[in-house]
Amino acid sequence: MFGKHVKRDLSAYAHGELSAEGAERVAAHLGGCAACRAEFEEVKTGIRLVESLPQTKAPDALWEAVEAGLAKEAWRGERSSGRLVRRPLPRLALSWRRAAAFASVLLLAGAGWFYYRSTRPAWEVARIDAAGVGERGSLRVGDWLETDTDERARVEVANIGQVEVGPNTRLRLVETRLTEHRLELRRGTLSARIYAPPRLFFVDTPSAVAADLGCAYTLEVDDAGRGLLHVTSGWVALEAAGRESVVPAGAACLTKPGAGPGTPFFVDAPDELLSALSRLDFEAGGPEALEAALASARPRDTLTLWHLLSRVGEPERARVYERLAAISPPPEGITREQILSLDRDALVAWKDDLEGAWTTESLPGLRRTLRKLLQ
Amino acid sequence: MEQVVAMVETGKAEAVIEACKLGDRDAFRLLFERHKDRVYSVALYFFGGDEALAGDVTQQVFLKLFTRISQYQGEAEFTTWLYRLTTNACIDEQRKRRRFLQFGDGDDEGGGAGEIFEHRSMDEALARGELSRSVGQAVATLKPKLRVVMLLKYFEELSYEEIASVLGCSKGTVASRLNRGHKILARKLGHLRGPSVRASER
Numbered sequence: 001m002f003g004k005h006v007k008r009d010l011s012a013y014a015h016g017e018l019s020a021e022g023a024e025r026v027a028a029h030l031g032g033c034a035a036c037r038a039e040f041e042e043v044k045t046g047i048r049l050v051e052s053l054p055q056t057k058a059p060d061a062l063w064e065a066v067e068a069g070l071a072k073e074a075w076r077g078e079r080s081s082g083r084l085v086r087r088p089l090p091r092l093a094l095s096w097r098r099a100a101a102f103a104s105v106l107l108l109a110g111a112g113w114f115y116y117r118s119t120r121p122a123w124e125v126a127r128i129d130a131a132g133v134g135e136r137g138s139l140r141v142g143d144w145l146e147t148d149t150d151e152r153a154r155v156e157v158a159n160i161g162q163v164e165v166g167p168n169t170r171l172r173l174v175e176t177r178l179t180e181h182r183l184e185l186r187r188g189t190l191s192a193r194i195y196a197p198p199r200l201f202f203v204d205t206p207s208a209v210a211a212d213l214g215c216a217y218t219l220e221v222d223d224a225g226r227g228l229l230h231v232t233s234g235w236v237a238l239e240a241a242g243r244e245s246v247v248p249a250g251a252a253c254l255t256k257p258g259a260g261p262g263t264p265f266f267v268d269a270p271d272e273l274l275s276a277l278s279r280l281d282f283e284a285g286g287p288e289a290l291e292a293a294l295a296s297a298r299p300r301d302t303l304t305l306w307h308l309l310s311r312v313g314e315p316e317r318a319r320v321y322e323r324l325a326a327i328s329p330p331p332e333g334i335t336r337e338q339i340l341s342l343d344r345d346a347l348v349a350w351k352d353d354l355e356g357a358w359t360t361e362s363l364p365g366l367r368r369t370l371r372k373l374l375q
Numbered sequence: 376m377e378q379v380v381a382m383v384e385t386g387k388a389e390a391v392i393e394a395c396k397l398g399d400r401d402a403f404r405l406l407f408e409r410h411k412d413r414v415y416s417v418a419l420y421f422f423g424g425d426e427a428l429a430g431d432v433t434q435q436v437f438l439k440l441f442t443r444i445s446q447y448q449g450e451a452e453f454t455t456w457l458y459r460l461t462t463n464a465c466i467d468e469q470r471k472r473r474r475f476l477q478f479g480d481g482d483d484e485g486g487g488a489g490e491i492f493e494h495r496s497m498d499e500a501l502a503r504g505e506l507s508r509s510v511g512q513a514v515a516t517l518k519p520k521l522r523v524v525m526l527l528k529y530f531e532e533l534s535y536e537e538i539a540s541v542l543g544c545s546k547g548t549v550a551s552r553l554n555r556g557h558k559i560l561a562r563k564l565g566h567l568r569g570p571s572v573r574a575s576e577r
Contacts, residue, residue, distance in 0.1 A: 046557025
């Protein structure tokens with residue numbers, strides 16, 4: 001639990017109305033509080049519902065009614081004293097030439113308004129080379145951004161955070177609107193720091209989608225489309241091929257095309273665990289790989305074990321359950337049968353219970369570990 | 376006419392307003408065209424799809440705007456004033472008709488109103504499917520104070536500060552009313568959620 005509940009601030013948070021500090025506080029709290037997260041899902045549902053209401057057009061006849069009303073007022077005004085600006089209203093001349101000119105004025109005004117409504121905001125981009133900040137520009141929906149070997153860039157993500165783009169990177173802005181901001185990272189590295197509601201900012205990679213849950217993280221994609229996500233604060237969810245991995249601060253997760261996200265692990269986990277996971281996730285490793293993983297898991301690695309529950313078959317699942325329960329028994333009311341049958345509510349309840357041990361800031365020396373893994 | 380064209384090109388709202396103060400009917404028309412859809416949308420959804428009533432209220436709003444325009448000295452944003460007129464007109468009309476309305480009458484959770492959105496010009500909305508119709512109905516059952524805040528946020532796209540300034544209340548009040556409104560809608564209509572943004576379903 002991170003401090004006080006934030007239920008009162010959830011709409012303001014969703015609308016970007018909190019200060020940066022306020023938004024960070026809410027994001028951090030949401031990462032650790034299931035009750036507020038549930039309430040936040042409700043608020044977001046409400047927002048999406050009311051946003052779906054279409055603008056309607058006022059009926060054409062309305063102006064005549066207003067004009068008639070105006071004429072009546074003018075007449076009344078001239079007859080009484082001091083009620084209106086006492087100037088006679090100029091009569092609308094009825095020559096068709098004037099009417100045509102007026103029509104084109106209306107067209108201009110109308111078109112201007114329509115353009116304003118359909119223009120998407122652009123994200124500001126600042127390119128940075130060895131000499132410092134260089135060219136500034138805009139990234140609009142559909143635009144690609146590419147950096148060279150000696151170039152980086154900083155992108156302002158609407159009004160909800162920043163993305164640092166590394167060298168040799170290729171990315172595209174897919175969507176930006178109130179309930180969804182989405183980038184596609186084709187290749188390279190980006191680091192994101194987002195002060196925003198969960199599931200508002202997404203990054204598509206060739207092998208999985210990273211859904212921001214209020215956090216800071218680094219995402220790398222190599223030329224083969226394999227990805228590495230490392231979270232430095234908050235949470236990120238990785239999704240693809242029907243699999244989901246939820247990755248907290250200090251943890252990382254590999255993704256491979258076709259296979260989707262692997263099992264998340266803490267970056268300081270033992271090598272034996274990491275290599276066993278690699279076999280399990282991407283090489284169809286069997287019971288022997290699983291035993292190696294279970295044996296090398298430390299108490300903190302319940303993050304990994306919990307994810308494994310839904311990724312292994314039935315006989316293996318019982319082994320994972322035993323190991324996990326030995327470290328941290330399921331909470332009151334959650335049974336072994338529920339977990340083994342992958343009852344969603346039971347799984348989530350156990351995860352909420354385990355989360356307390358997962359949240360911490362990232363540790364030094366991780367770059368080396370991560371480099372090893374991508375080989 | 377050239378004067379009005381020039382106003383459009385430079386986009387100076389002040390020039391249009393000044394012309395309105397001088398009684399320039401073309402300038403009135405311009406202001407009307409620019410804002411009529413938004414005022415109408417707010418009124419329409421406020422009154423649960425009643426086109427006739429929405430048209431009446433919209434007409435009242437613009438009449439008031441034009442007849443009082445001499446009093447507008449530019450101390451507040453023009454649009455703040457327009458929205459204030461709109462919300463006051465809606466709430467006043469609501470009070471007058473209190474005995475005739477079957478819904479949204481003082482409680483947060485009004486009863487499920489019948490088929491309110493039955494009119495031809497809502498065809499567009501209906502074509503979007505069941506969702507918009509139900510949402511419109513649900514919005515119309517909210518207490519007027521909640522309703523008004525929701526409509527200002529989503530049709531006029533105002534910030535919390537702007538809404539607070541229109542309604543003469545605090546930002547905190549705006550935030551808490553929006554919160555209540557969102558949750559009530561979610562609870563009433565959660566099962567009718569629109570397209571999900573979950574990536575795994577794309």
